[in-house]
Amino acid sequence: MRIDIATLFPGMFAEVLDQSILGRARRAGVLDVGLFDIRDFTSDRHRSADDRPYGGGPGMLLRPEPVVLCVERILAERGVSGRRSRVVLLTPAGRAFGQAEAREFAAEIHIVLVCGRYEGFDQRVIDALRPDLLSVGPYVLSGGEIAAMAVTDAVARLLPGALGDAESASVETHAEPGVVEAPQYTRPPEWRGLRVPEELLSGDHARIARWRAEESRKRSLRTQDGRRP
Template sequence: MRFDALTLFPDMFNVVSEAGVTGRAHKQGIWQMRTWNPRDYTTDVHRTVDDRPYGGGPGMVMLADPLNDALDQALADRGDSPEVILLSPTGRRFDQAVAQELAQGPGAVLVCGRYEGIDQRFIDARITLELSLGDFVLSGGEIASLAIIDSVVRLLPGVLNDADSARQDSFHADNSGLLDSPHFTRPEVYRDQAVPEVLMSGHHGRIQVWRREQSLRLTALRRPELIEQARQRGELTKADERFLAALASSTV
């Protein structure tokens, strides 16, 4: 897998290529990262990548030509046809399902906008997918791109020490898209709070049931819409429904 980024700030991507589990996987060759600075594809002495918007208004707009030439070079260097993703508030909401879709592919070219935006003609001609992290504004697409790379790369085989770690994550399909259950480690008692007895029992069946119920409890409390989504997909068992019914009656 390979990610490319069109960015005015290529050093920002050292975070995922050099640090943490993604950095280790990068060193192992599980995935690759390359950045392309639109300033390197300008023709004027000032290396101009933006200009004033037609129609007036505040801010500047990124020029189409430097982005277009940078993208051409990135695609030629890759030699394949990946998604060309723009990080944009108008895009599809990025979630775990999208991360899993991207993890099954060759990677992507991530276009990181700055200023007031990008000339729409470049977007219309070259972007194949727009993604948004949520309903908030960032100064540019780099931070959102880093989040996407991290969430996708950690799903690749061999990146995490234990493959089950990703499958147990919140929002993962193997967990019915629910929130993960609470986790505990040593010491057994911390500030007068003991680890739940069931986790000390060594009884894997009981532990599995407890974790599922805690996942259901936390999701019902914090993100009830995820419960309904899992129900609509037919991913809740009869035992799940009995637990949720008992939980609802106890809180009335």
């Protein structure tokens, strides 16, 4: 699939996109990520993408022209003919991004993530593009870039062939709504007096599976109650 990102700070993405699972997915051709600098779509010599809000108020807003031109260019250059591109604007006022949304996005062929900065977007960006509005959580980030990285990462690991072990995405936390995975341990069997549960050392696969299912059930209940898993 393709994910294109419209941002004022394309330089923030290099490490995140090159390392680990995202880097491997891109090199394997499972995921194709494009970065587009909104400033390339400005027309003044200062390349200014923001301006003061009408009616007063603190901070600056992203002007409609460069943002919309940038997205239009992405759709023209990178859209897949005959297939819908999904334009997603990152905003703390959007629909909450969860594992269900990650799954929904992973089924798309092309997603455009639009990152805000300053005090956000001129409303006409939303009126012109009619994007999905998406929030990565009930808090305010300084810009949409970290939100776009979170969305890209969560979506990428659901793409077939992105993970080394095809099992991993299906057994982890949130694979089913409200489900938290069982505690996990690696060597040594005892560390600072803390022992790995006997069941996991038993070599009895049925017993291990029962233990994991029960621990997952207990942790899920505790998490739903807002207690420590």
